[in-house]
Amino acid sequence: MYTNASFGPSMFGHGMMLPQVAEVGDEILGSKIDEDYLDYIHPHWRQYKAPEAYKHFLLGIVYAVIFFMGTMGNVLVLVAFFSNKGLRTPSNLFVANLAIFDTIMMFKLPFFVLNSVVEGQIFGKIGCDVYSLAGAYSGMGAAITNAAIAFDRYRTIAFPLDGRLGMKAALGLVVGTWLWATPFSILPFFEIWSRFAPEGYLTTCSFDYLTEGKSTQYFTITIFVWAYILPLLFIALFYSRILSHVREHEKMLREQAKRMNVKSLSQGDNEKSAEIRIAKVAITIVFLFIAGWTPYALVALLGCFGDRALMTPTFSMIPAVACKTVACIDPWIYAINHPRFRAEIQKKVPWLCFFGPDNNNKNADNKSTTTDASEAKGEAA
Template sequence: MDLPSLTTLAVSTSTNTSVNNTLLPSATDVPDFLIERTWLKAMLISLYCIIFTLGCTGNCLVVYVVIRNKSMQTITNIFITNLAISDVMMCLLAVPFTPLSGLLQNWVFGEALCHIVPMTLGVSVHVSTLTSTAIAIDRYFVIVHPFKPRMKVFMCLLLIVSIWIISVSISLPLAIYQKVSWVQHEDAFICHEEWPKDTARQFFTVTSLILQYIVPCSIITFCYTKVSMKLHIRARTRIGTGTRTANRDELEMKRKRRTNKMLIAMVAIFVVCWLPLNLTHLTIEYKKKLPEGRYFLFVFFIAHVIAMSSTIYNPFLYAWMNENFKKEFKQVIPCLFRGGSGHLNGNASQYTTVDTQNTLVNRSPPKDRNGCGNETKALYDKEQGKVKLSVDNADT
């Protein structure tokens, strides 16, 4: 992803100065097409408010659902939780500061946030793409090479820590080369990038684009292509000798297909949402001069809104395409609003995951008047032929 552009534009006041005097048009070149149109500003602010609200609540709900239920803590779901955390971080920092600094035409948040906001935004986007790549690689080994040892939870957590360390390291220049400047003729402060050389900035731009967009997308495309081919081959082959075994394998195949469709949709949404903002920056970075400067601020905000909207789609995608997330959401939401109108019926929820070692089935009994209940877990070990039961309180 082209982070220098994103963070430079996201925290600068865009129309009243330029980055290194070359990237953005000056105030004398840009009539206030956006600033003078109150209805347009109101529309953009409303969109940002919707993104902020849905992005924070939806992704926090995803994190809570995975943390509260051990049966949801699969390798894929742990990676999904990491994605949700990075999206929350983006909502808290990128979404509010961008419209405020751009529409106010003044950076009023101080020197510290001028360094923190762009770096945090860069970290968030890097974490999202690297985590999506890790998910794709994990699915590749699970489906294409099913007899190889699966990734353990400890290794998954270690990989997530590594992703954050790498993301912070790559994004560090975004904090180092930020500064707050006073523009006297505009009577305003600006937060902008100031690199020692233009070549250094361009090198960082191209490197970021390769490491965070081209390489991950290539790996993800390869992994999911191989996964789809493998699932297609399996679908044409009769699996299992008995009727019950065949039915079980068919259900498992459908579940894996649905999961992979959801993961592919996640990646596709991310790539499509961030494409306009990347193209906007590439135009600025290499053309140096904007052909339609009077519309630039408006075009930038539209591209930025589309990019930020990528944070709100995933929770809806999980609820739509993943039965376990859907059932957990239905349980959790009434618990968060006890005494409200939301109330679940008495049907038991069931989650099933199948691997070569054991089968885990979670059953929840009828809910109490608050829509919450106890959770019963049954673990069947095929090797020992035993069933272990445990009861957890959903309120704890």
């Protein structure tokens, strides 16, 4: 049995741990990993017995479904964006960029299914590193892209006449999202700072948050702030400003309607209503991001600073499923709720019944068409 004295007595202090801790005669987690790769597997994982085959099978099935639905959804969004000139606006460029990051996340999943079959890393260290690199780019890229979408929504709603981003500015921000994701993807890949290592059932990989030492702690805190806290602060800032602007706008309309002795003026503000509708879709995506990535952030912090007695292999696999589920759901939220994307996808794949005609969205489609036309005028800015 593989042990590590640094875990201390707390290793046996929680009942939830005992059923999974390996005993004499049990197959140890990682026993099917090549000997030359064992150094990359932290001893914490090797104190547990190997999970039953059915757990690998069930996770493989879940990931296969996520892969199919997520790939189809993201590809549909990208096909709609690139095939319809009317959709190629600065605002929708961020939607397409998010779909690209989510597609990268989806293409990790076949490797996971293969890893589940062999109950380890089928391609060894290079497979683990590439798997983690894709996850790092897609996770951090999606986070900062959500912030860019929030910024774009704020500019569009708060300054509808002169605040819209032009295509060059949007392209610059998209390039910035890739640059944002690069440092903490490349550094562990080349083992310049930290490294990538297997986790949980040893069929997934992420940055190493278990190795003892100040270097691991500094890296974990830095990536937590860079990839999670800062994007959320940007998102909160811009959406709070949107809500503040909407409240001020509605207050102004009520006061003006009162002076004109009419019931309401808001029904005629079609373009702003369309923008707010799209902003609501974006906010939904943000909440999904928080729900999907908060568990992973907490697991990393727990592994680095907390009580590792809570870090069972099964427990650590739950956040991995959550973040990949979000990357699967994102495109469907946009495809179903964004009027122009919904209409275009309905043309491409009319056999998808939930993309059928929706009379309730007819006016929103017209409003969004007006919005896209206005955005197109600013593409040269």
